[in-house]
Amino acid sequence: MNITIVNFKGGVGKSMIAHQLISGFGFNGCEIDPYGSLSDRLPDRVERIDIQQKSIERPKKETIFDFGGFDDIKLDQAISYSDLIIIPFIPTLETIQGTVDTLVRVASANKPILMVPNMSQKENDINDAKFVFEDTLGFEVEMFPIPMSVALQTAINENRAVDELTKQGGIKAYAYKKSSKLMDDLHRKIREYESV
Template sequence: MNVTIVNFKGGVGKSMIAHQLITGFGFEGCEIDPYGSLSDRLPENVSRIDVREKHLNPPRQETIFDFGGFDDIKLDQAVAYSDLIVIPFIPTLETIQGTMDTLVRVAAMNKPILMVPNMSQKENDINDAKFVFEETLGFEVEMFPIPMSVALQTAINENKSIIELSKQGGIKAYAYKKGANLMHRLYEKIREYENH
C-alpha cells in the first residue's frame, strides 16, 4: 500500500511520521517538499522530487509520500497512487486554517483520510478541531492523536526507528517503549485502509 502524508503547513510532524514508518516498517519514501530534509537523513530509502518536476512515477514498492510546503499537480498524482491520506496537524486555533485548506483540497479526491493531531496539549483542542473539520466537510473524520514525546524526538535526532531503540536493553529502552507501541498502533491503523 501507499500513503500520502500531507499538510501545506510545516512543522506539523509529516516527516517525523514518514521517518518512523520508513525506518520501522520497511516503507520506501518519496519526498515532495522543497523545505524538507527527509531524503538527506535517509538517502538509501527516500527519493527527492524536484519542485519543477511535473510527473510522479508510480511507486515500485510500498511508499510513503511526504508532501508539504506547496500545492501542485504532484499532490493529485501522489494521492491517486495512495490508499490513504494522513494529515498531521497541531490542534491550535492559529494553525487550524492552514490544515483546513489542505483538508478541503484533498477531500475532493475521494480517498480515505486519517487526521493526526500531533503534539497536542489538551484533549479539548482535539475535540474542537474534529468538530470544525466535520462541520466544514459534512462527514466524519477519524483521528489518531500523537502526544509530544521526548522519546520520538530523540529517535528522530538519532536518525533511528523508535522501535529499534526500544529493543535495546536496560532502563533506556523502557523510555522508548511507549513511543514504539504508539508507532505500532499507527502502523496497524494505516494497514486497516489497505485495499479500500
C-alpha cells in the same frame, strides 16, 4: 499500500511520521519537499523529487509521499497513487486554518483520510478541531492522536526507528517503549485502510 502525508502548514510532524514509517516498517519514501531532509537521512529508502519536476512516476508499492507545505500538480498525482491520505496537524488555533485548507483541497479525491493530531496535550483541543473539520467537510474524519513525545524527536535526531531505540536496554529502552507502541498502533491503524 501507498500513503500521502500532507498539510500545507509546516512543522506539524509530516516528516516525523514518514521517517518512523519508513525506518520502522519498511516503507519506501518519496520526498516532495524542497526544505525536507528525509532523503538525506534515509538515502537508500527515500527518493527526492525536485520542486521543478512536473510529474511523479508510479511508485513501488509501500511508498510514503512526504509532501511539503505547498500545493501543486504533484499532490494530485501522489494522491492518485495512494490508498490513504494522512494529515498531521497540531491541535491549536494557529494550525487549524491551514489544516482546513489542506482538507478541503484533498477531500475531492475521495480517498480515505486519517487525521493525526500531533503533539496533542488536551483532548478538548482535539475534539474542537474534529468538530471544525467535520463541519467544514460535511462528513466524519477519523483521528489518531500522537501525544507530545521527546522519544519520537530523539529517534528522528538519531535517525533511527523508535522501536530500534527500545532494544538498547536500560532506562532508555523503558522511555522509548510507549512511543514504540504508539508507532505500532499507528501502523496497525494504517493497515486497516488496506481493505477500504
